[in-house]
Amino acid sequence: MPIKTIAGVDLNISEEGYLEDMTQWNEEIAKEIASEIGIELTPKHFEVINYLREKTAAKEALTIRQVGKSGIVDIKGLYVLFPKGPLKFSSKIAGIPKPTSCI
Amino acid sequence: MKNLLILGAGTAGTMMANHLRPKLYSNEWNITIVDQYKTHYYQPGFLFLPFDTYTEDQVKKVGKRFIPRNVNYIQKKIEKILPKENKVELEGETLDYDVLIIATGSKIAPEETEGLIGPLWKKDIFDFYTYEGSLALRDKLRDWEGGKLVVHITEMPIKCPVAPLEFAFLADSYFRKKGMREKVEITYVTPLTGAFTKPTCSTALAYLLKEKNIHLESDFAIQHVDNDKKEIVDYEDRKIPFDLLVTIPTNMGDEVIEKSGLGDDLNFIPTHHNTLQSLANENIFVIGDATNVPASKAGSVAHFQAETLTDNILLYMDGFPLKKEFDGHANCFIETGNNKALLIDFNYVTEPVHGNFPFAKIGPLKLLKESVLNHWGKLAFRWIYWNMLLKGIAIPFVSRNMSFKGKVFDIKPDIKE
Numbered sequence: 417m418p419i420k421t422i423a424g425v426d427l428n429i430s431e432e433g434y435l436e437d438m439t440q441w442n443e444e445i446a447k448e449i450a451s452e453i454g455i456e457l458t459p460k461h462f463e464v465i466n467y468l469r470e471k472t473a474a475k476e477a478l479t480i481r482q483v484g485k486s487g488i489v490d491i492k493g494l495y496v497l498f499p500k501g502p503l504k505f506s507s508k509i510a511g512i513p514k515p516t517s518c519i
Numbered sequence: 520m521k522n523l524l525i526l527g528a529g530t531a532g533t534m535m536a537n538h539l540r541p542k543l544y545s546n547e548w549n550i551t552i553v554d555q556y557k558t559h560y561y562q563p564g565f566l567f568l569p570f571d572t573y574t575e576d577q578v579k580k581v582g583k584r585f586i587p588r589n590v591n592y593i594q595k596k597i598e599k600i601l602p603k604e605n606k607v608e609l610e611g612e613t614l615d616y617d618v619l620i621i622a623t624g625s626k627i628a629p630e631e632t633e634g635l636i637g638p639l640w641k642k643d644i645f646d647f648y649t650y651e652g653s654l655a656l657r658d659k660l661r662d663w664e665g666g667k668l669v670v671h672i673t674e675m676p677i678k679c680p681v682a683p684l685e686f687a688f689l690a691d692s693y694f695r696k697k698g699m700r701e702k703v704e705i706t707y708v709t710p711l712t713g714a715f716t717k718p719t720c721s722t723a724l725a726y727l728l729k730e731k732n733i734h735l736e737s738d739f740a741i742q743h744v745d746n747d748k749k750e751i752v753d754y755e756d757r758k759i760p761f762d763l764l765v766t767i768p769t770n771m772g773d774e775v776i777e778k779s780g781l782g783d784d785l786n787f788i789p790t791h792h793n794t795l796q797s798l799a800n801e802n803i804f805v806i807g808d809a810t811n812v813p814a815s816k817a818g819s820v821a822h823f824q825a826e827t828l829t830d831n832i833l834l835y836m837d838g839f840p841l842k843k844e845f846d847g848h849a850n851c852f853i854e855t856g857n858n859k860a861l862l863i864d865f866n867y868v869t870e871p872v873h874g875n876f877p878f879a880k881i882g883p884l885k886l887l888k889e890s891v892l893n894h895w896g897k898l899a900f901r902w903i904y905w906n907m908l909l910k911g912i913a914i915p916f917v918s919r920n921m922s923f924k925g926k927v928f929d930i931k932p933d934i935k936e
Contacts, residue, residue: 431718475792477813480710480740481674481769482784491740495754501738504712516716517680518815518849519724519863519871 423448434514441511450509461497463488465510472512521548524616526597528554531807531821532622533585537911538829540587551591561904565653566682569660570693585909600779602800618802625678625808629768634744644764665702666762672709673741677770678816685854691731692856706734713737719870719930723887772809787811793843795828814847822908823848826919848921852897860893862886866921872928877916879925
């Protein structure tokens, strides 16, 4: 498992760049991952990120629909915040696992 | 007398009736099962109907045939579950229960996507997750002259998450056999990051799309269908044109779950991942597609769940703590076309791996590798389903929890985004 230093912290990272342990995450780490993707984080981004982290901690599977119904942002707005792959990039920045299917 | 009530006589509900009837004294427990439909479908067969591999008769039978004689079978619509009163309202009657098993499954909800049920529905847009949809698609394919075939997943979770990919593989074979493959452009569209999302599978199976000349469009969350231009459009205005759209609409739990206030956004019921007890009510248990557990929505999963749930219901009735046993085990054949298939075995935490199944060293089935034998395994499974699985007969040598014998952890993920 690769180790990468982000925002001064040594982190276990999956081959695709997702944090292996969501408890290692902090806001500085989020900002650095986001800037690698080309996204500058605003308070709205953090509202979405914190929502995703709460749901993941509660072991709920995440869907775009669910974020759209969260009251934080609608789906179109989610695309504006995280263009070209909202769930993929928001998950990566939130330090949670990649959404997967069974293969 | 106490009452055990099972809602839904599909794969999971039927198996539970068969498991529990011989284990409960008839003078202590009544068992009742309710389902509004007369016909029990072999749903994995819906993948094969469009390609004329199976006939109608091979995928449907009268459901009552699979319910034990001393189980009360009621063919009525379920109106509402009243968990506080331990009652279930049906059309024209109300049933009391001491223990309730919800096995109401999941179904497609095409109305959730704007423009899906429009002028092109069942003309150039089809689903194959229903018997009717699958048959209509078969008739369409029989004399379709080619063009852009788009195989599309609306959103996760869906029943049998690999079926759309299998459909694309089988379509490639089907058009090759008909001598018209060069007239068909196949595109696979997914809201996920790729056709394969688990690193072991991406590494082992990425060649399949290339070999079959299937184009991939990933990270596509559909916003609407443009019936005039024949395009699917996502939230960023990305457009994918089609001549024939085979879509997997949003999958949702039954509306009775919503009416009863028991479900999440998609009407799936919050359920303990390992005991299968509902999180809200201790005398309600949930099995199969109706749960929100992060396992695949598939018959094999329901089969493994049924073994754990049977034990847990007996423990619950006798006042013992439940076993936290179910591990998300799934075991699925994946058709790859040309009379070959893959076999995968995995659970909540372990990705599909290489190896032999069910016996270490011997096999005879190979995991995560294409073989003709796996394809015959998939076809033989229809017999196993009707004759063993539904009746609750254990499949020899395949255990409820994932076994690590014969598994080879040799795949080093090498994907980069």
